[in-house]
Amino acid sequence: MNASPAPDSPRLTSLSHGGGCGCKIAPGVLSQILQQGGAGAVMPPELLVGIETADDAAVYRLNDSQALVATTDFFMPIVDDPYEFGRIAATNALSDVYAMGGRPIMALALVAMPVSRLPLDVIGAIIRGGQDVCRAAGIPIAGGHTIDSVEPIYGLVAMGLVHPDRVRRNAGARPGDVLVLGKPLGVGVYSAALKKEQLGDAHYREMIASTTLLNTPGPLLAALPGVHAITDVTGFGLAGHALEMARGAGVTVAVDWARVPLLPGVAELAAAGFVTGASGRNWAGYGADVVLAHGLPATAQALATDPQTSGGLLVACAPGSVDEVLAVFAREGFARAAVIGGVQAGPARLELR
Known part of the structure; x- marks a missing residue:
């Protein structure tokens, strides 16, 4: 499980009030701060x-x-x-x-x-x-x-x-694009369980493997003409970074929740209450621009806002480029990259379906 370097050394996580990208300032607060210094x-x-x-x-x-x-x-x-x-x-x-x-x-x-x-x-x-x-x-x-x-x-x-x-911004998505996510979600849930010493060895190994996998597909994807936008999913969760993509391009981003890959055991851990405080802060900061469809799992909101430390790339590409995008991810070792939704004309918002 989570190794300690020496018996007389305190747990690293015990010395900090938060961990990983869950330490980020809440998106609503950050927006107010940046407005103060932008002029x-x-x-x-x-x-x-x-x-x-x-x-x-x-x-x-x-x-x-x-x-x-x-x-x-x-x-x-x-x-x-x-x-x-x-x-x-x-x-x-x-x-x-x-x-x-x-x-x-x-x-x-x-x-x-x-x-x-x-x-x-x-x-x-x-x-x-x-x-x-x-x-x-x-x-x-x-x-x-x-x-x-x-x-x-x-x-x-x-x-x-x-x-x-070949610069690929988070604002380049176009109506008709397909969304591909490079890594499964759930790092924040794992970290919440770890902090309470309730994360098993196998899940800990999954956490380390995911968070130390370099996002090397980025420049390879940017070389594909059909790739219009790229961002990485980190502290604001899938919902927050997908919403930034929607706002930047002035489009509606739709995510099919059933297609979103999750790390092993994450759904069960979230259902058991292992959710970070950052997840709630994320929702408070941008939830007004997220539409949750009826019938979603009870944990969908918490997992969509789950802060990802060293998360995956979120790619918006033309439908004809999907196979190339998935092939790049596969060659670079991202076995669970998946199509999770698409982009459509409409108000700048996220729809979880």
Whole structure:
């Protein structure tokens, strides 16, 4: 199960008030904060993607064939094993580069640790986990910053390159598109069970496997002309990130709930009450723009809003490109990628059917 590095070391999750992408500020609160600081911002023409549609990363045009993708992501422990925490955090941070269609080129480490409470070997294991993920992605951790903190926090500044014509925003979906999800849902539910020491070994292994699987299909998908939009599903849940896609394009996104893949045992765990507080905060922030069909399972709302740490890519593509998209996912090791719905003309909202 969730390994502990040393008998005299506290559980990592006991040192933080939240874990993984469930730490995100609630979407409604975040919107208010961003509105306070948006006036007068400098927006050069080279900035291809900024904060306007809550996209996954910023993109800055360097020349006719290259654009820089820049992002940062960091959070508090979602597991107690320090090495796995480092791997999960790094995989999650690099995902935003892949989601824009980019290939990572380097990263900087962000390390904030309660040095007086955590043994140095534990902190070292966290950093080593991040380094191993970056090595697997073929990039260096070229620097970073460290501070002494009350809670343990780890993440990366990630940078990548993409051809300007292959940038895939979350706002490019078109009526008639098909939606494909790359990873099954349920990481937040697993984390809630783990925090209460009720997550079995097999489910823990599923959690680690999902959250450390790099979203490498991103740039391959962006090279397909029929792929119109890509985002990754993280802290705001499938519903929140699908809704951002709907708002960005001014369309209705419809999800067929029966087709949404779930991690093993997640439906049962959610029914037993293992749901994160972030799920409720997510619904409070955007639920007014989500239509829930009659007859959905009782857990559908909680699972649709379940915060995904290092979640899968959500792709909007032309119907004729679905087989190519699924083939890319399969070649990259995403065995449970699935068609989950579609895009239609209509108000900017999400419909769960």
